[in-house]
Structures are given as C-alpha cells and as structure tokens.
Amino acid sequence: MAHIRFNNVVKRFGDVTVIPGFSATVADGEFLTLLGPSGCGKTTMLRILAGFEKVTDGEVWLGDTLVSSPSVHVPPEKRNIGMVFQSYAVWPHMNVFDNVAYPLRIRGVPRQEMRERVLRALEIVHLQGLENRMPSQLSGGQQQRVALARAIVAEPKMLLLDEPLSNLDAKLREAMRFELKEIQRRLGITVVYVTHDQAEAMAMSDRIIVMNKGVIEQVAPPAEIYDRPKSRFVADFVGLVNFLEATVESADGTIRIGDDLVLKVQLPEGSHQRVLAAVRPEHVRISREGSGVGTVKGTVKRRYYLGDQIDYFVETSGGEVRVTGNPLEDQFNEGDTVVLHIGHAFAFPL
Ligand code: ATP
Numbered sequence: 001m002a003h004i005r006f007n008n009v010v011k012r013f014g015d016v017t018v019i020p021g022f023s024a025t026v027a028d029g030e031f032l033t034l035l036g037p038s039g040c041g042k043t044t045m046l047r048i049l050a051g052f053e054k055v056t057d058g059e060v061w062l063g064d065t066l067v068s069s070p071s072v073h074v075p076p077e078k079r080n081i082g083m084v085f086q087s088y089a090v091w092p093h094m095n096v097f098d099n100v101a102y103p104l105r106i107r108g109v110p111r112q113e114m115r116e117r118v119l120r121a122l123e124i125v126h127l128q129g130l131e132n133r134m135p136s137q138l139s140g141g142q143q144q145r146v147a148l149a150r151a152i153v154a155e156p157k158m159l160l161l162d163e164p165l166s167n168l169d170a171k172l173r174e175a176m177r178f179e180l181k182e183i184q185r186r187l188g189i190t191v192v193y194v195t196h197d198q199a200e201a202m203a204m205s206d207r208i209i210v211m212n213k214g215v216i217e218q219v220a221p222p223a224e225i226y227d228r229p230k231s232r233f234v235a236d237f238v239g240l241v242n243f244l245e246a247t248v249e250s251a252d253g254t255i256r257i258g259d260d261l262v263l264k265v266q267l268p269e270g271s272h273q274r275v276l277a278a279v280r281p282e283h284v285r286i287s288r289e290g291s292g293v294g295t296v297k298g299t300v301k302r303r304y305y306l307g308d309q310i311d312y313f314v315e316t317s318g319g320e321v322r323v324t325g326n327p328l329e330d331q332f333n334e335g336d337t338v339v340l341h342i343g344h345a346f347a348f349p350l
Contacts, residue, residue, distance in 0.1 A: 003028040003158065003190045004049065009058035009068075011044055011214075018044050019214040021058070026192060031184055033193040033201040036211035037237065042194040045211075046160050049192060050083055051076035062158070082151035084164040090135045090146045096122070097131035099146050103154045121153040124183055141172040148180070152187065159184070162194040177203045198238045202226065210234050232348040235278045244319050245350065246277045255347065258318025261296035265347040278346040281324040285341040286312060286332060294343070296321075300336045314340060 004026040011019040018041050026032045034042040047053040049060060051067065051074060060068035067074040082103075090099045100121055104114045122128050125145040135143055144164060151159060161180075165173045181204045184191050195201055201208050202222040210217045210225060210233075218230040229235035232243075246255040246263070253265050257277055265277060298314035298321065310325040312332060321340060325332070332338055 003030070003063060004192070005059075005061040006045075006049075007059040007061070009045070009048060009060060010056045011041070011048060011053065012056045017214070019048075022214070022216065023058075024209060024216065024219060026190055027206075029188050029190055031181065031191045031193065031204055031206045033195060033205040033208045034211055035195060035198060035201040035208050035238070037196055040211045041214040042196075042211060043162055044214075046162050046192060046194050050081060050160055051079050079158075080156050081158045081160055082154065082156035083160045083162075084144075084147045084151045085162045090143050090150070092135050094135075095131065096127065096133050096135070096138070096146050099135070100131075100149045100153050103150060107154065117153055118149075121149040124152065124186070125149045126179070139172075140168050141176060144168060144176065145179075148183070152183070152189075155187075156189065158190045158192070160192050160194075163196075165197075165200065173200075180204060202238075208238075210237060212237075229278075229346060232276060232278070235346060235348070240281050240322065242279045242281065242319075242321050244277045244279065244321070246275050246318075246347070248272055248275055253347075258296070258316055261316065261318050261342070262293050263342060263345050264293065265345050267347055268349050270349065272349060274350045275347040276350045278348060279321065279342055280344070281311070281322045283342065283344040284321060284323040285343065286314070286323050286325050286338050287330065287341065288338065290339040290341055294341055296340050296342070298338055298340055300332050300334050300338055303332065303334055312338075314338060316340065 006022050006024050009019060009022040022045060034045060036042055048055055048068060054073055055068045057070060059066055062079060066072050067079060097118055100118045101114055104117060122131060125148050127142060127145055165176050168176060177200055205222055207219060207221050208225050209219045212233050218225060218234045225234060225238050235241050244257045246257045249256050253267050255263050255265055255275060255277060296316045298316040300312050301315050302313040304311040310327050312323045312325050314321050314323055323340060
C-alpha cells in the first residue's frame with residue numbers, strides 16, 4: 001500500500017502559486033527524493049507533508065488517513081514522523097543523551113525504557129559512548145547524527161530529511177550518504193528526502209522526483225533519470241550535458257550536427273526538422289583518429305586536469321563539446337587535433 005499519497009496538491013502564498021498541482025505516491029519503506037533547484041518548492045512540499053503548512057487545495061493521505069485538505073489538517077505531532085531539517089540544529093545547552101531523549105520525554109516514556117531507546121538510537125547512528133558530551137564537543141557530522149538519532153528515537157514510520165547534510169564537508173557528506181541509506185534499510189522506514197544535490201539523490205534514492213518551478217518533471221529510479229531524462233531540464237539538472245543543435249536527416253533517428261557529425265538518436269515525439277541533441281561528457285571518447293557515424297574532428301581548446309579525470313573542451317563544426325577523459329589513456333594538449341567518438345545521445349524538441 002502507498003504510505004504517502006499527494007492528490008493534486010496546490011499551494012499558494014498570497015497571489016503566488018508555488019505548487020500548481022502535485023500528485024505522487026511514496027511506497028511503504030521507500031526512499032524518495034525531491035530534487036530540484038533552489039526555490040522550486042521542495043521544502044514547501046516537505047512542510048506540507050509534515051503538517052507545518054496547510055494545503056490550498058488537494059489532499060495528502062498517510063496510509064488510509066486523510067491528513068491534509070482545505071478542510072482537514074492533522075497537526076505535525078499526530079503524524080508519527082521524524083524530521084531533520086537543515087536549520088534543525090541540536091540544542092547546544094543539552095548533552096547528547098538529553099537531545100536524543102527529548103521526543104520521548106515529551107511523550108512521557110518511563111525513565112528506564114527511555115534510556116534503552118536513546119542508547120539504541122545512538123548505536124544506530126554510531127555515537128555510542130558519547131551520550132554525556134555537549135554538542136560543542138562534537139564534530140559537525142556527529143552533531144548531524146545526533147539530530148538523526150533524535151528523529152528516529154520515537155520510531156517514526158516516516159522520516160523527512162531536508163538537506164540534512166548541507167553543513168558537512170565534502171568527505172563527511174559522502175560518508176553520511178551511505179550511513180543514512182544503511183539506517184533507512186535497517187529500520188525499514190519510509191524516507192522523503194529533499195536536496196538540490198544530484199549526487200546525493202542518485203546515491204540514496206529508490207526513486208527521484210525532479211521538480212522545476214513547483215512542477216514534477218520526472219519521477220523515476222536514479223538510473224532512469226540519468227539514462228532516460230524526459231526533458232531538457234532533467235538532462236541538464238541531473239549530470240553534465242552538452243547541448244548541440246541538430247538537423248533531422250531521417251525519421252529513423254539519424255541527425256546531423258554541424259558539417260560532419262552524424263548520430264543515431266531516439267527522436268522526440270512529433271515531427272521535427274531540427275532537434276536539440278544532448279550528449280553527456282562521459283559518453284564521449286577522445287582519440288587521435290577515427291571516422292564514421294558518431295565521430296567528429298575537433299580542436300582541444302581547454303584542458304583541466306582533475307586527478308581522476310581530465311576535462312577537455314573541444315571545438316567542433318557543430319559547437320563546443322565537453323569531454324571527460326581518462327588520465328591513464330592518451331593525454332591531449334590545448335591546440336591538438338582530435339577525434340571525438342560519441343557513444344550515446346538524447347534528443348529533445350528545440
Ligand atoms: P531551497 O532549495 O532554496 O530551500 P526549495 O525548492 O525548497 O528551495 P521552497 O522553500 O519550497 O523551495 O520555496 C518555493 C517558493 O515558495 C519560493 O519562491 C519561496 O520564495 C516561496 N515561499 C516559501 N515559503 C513562503 C512563504 N511562507 N511565504 C511566501 N512565499 C514563500
């Protein structure tokens with residue numbers, strides 16, 4: 001059964017429509033991410049789900065309970081959810097134990113049971129032994145885990161996370177992704193996660209909802225979002241992409257870019273004379289020679305060495321193409337003449 005159901009949810013603030021109509025379901029035990037640029041309405045949807053915002057129209061269901069509609073509003077404390085918001089810091093004047101115990105204390109859980117549950121929650125987030133520390137004696141990542149322990153201690157059926165890793169450095173952020181996913185798996189809870197970081201969304205989610213200006217652009221598992229983006233917006237927002245204007249040469253999907261690059265793509269629906277081809281940098285191989293379908297000559301204009309890869313910007317007759325090169329293979333210099341081999345491309349209406 002769907003754990004969460006949004007039925008055509010509309011949210012307006014005064015005259016401004018932030019969410020024009022949002023429909024989606026989240027399955028029991030699913031890790032679902034709302035992904036989109038700043039201001040697209042992700043936090044608003046999460047706050048509606050938590051019960052901090054009322055809906056202007058539409059319905060939100062948790063299991064078979066209607067929790068939000070224009071005439072119904074179940075308050076946050078009655079929704080059985082745990083939350084970690086970006087701004088939801090741990091309380092600095094309480095030690096770790098008391099921070100985590102707080103949700104149980106306000107529910108009147110007996111002392112001994114409370115102790116056991118707090119220690120179990122701390123164990124889940126790998127903070128056992130630190131219960132007497134004050135937050136100021138913890139690293140950023142440990143504080144974030146205290147917030148997480150506090151969110152799961154009351155054993156919610158659903159966990160809402162709004163950019164919970166945003167204050168961490170890159171390394172810790174990456175490590176926490178795997179920990180979060182592991183915690184979710186172990187507890188079997190439903191997670192709705194909000195981020196504008198596509199790598200985070202890709203690494204953890206069962207499905208991703210890509211949002212743009214309050215509207216759902218695509219709902220799919222990470223690999224499908226990446227490999228089969230439905231729109232130009234999704235292709236551009238998730239991963240890197242080169243956009244190149246192309247002429248359709250035949251209805252079988254043959255397109256031409258510039259003078260000499262011929263590609264085979266799946267054409268968008270409808271009849272088009274011109275389309276926008278989208279090519280991911282990692283789908284291009286760079287070499288000294290080659291010819292035929294999918295190849296094009298070019299000149300290396302810029303080159304950036306990144307350690308694990310080399311980014312090349314190559315000028316071709318169809319426009320500039322960014323290519324991800326492998327440092328262990330041939331290296332090219334600015335000014336070199338090269339051949340690009342394009343393995344895969346999408347096409348969108350122009
Ligand atoms: P970010 O990643 O920056 O947090 P977001 O995708 O979470 O962005 P929201 O915070 O949901 O976006 O905001 C969506 C839009 O709604 C924004 O244009 C914002 O200015 C507007 N908005 C949010 N809350 C209110 C409010 N209380 N009153 C008026 N406008 C609001």
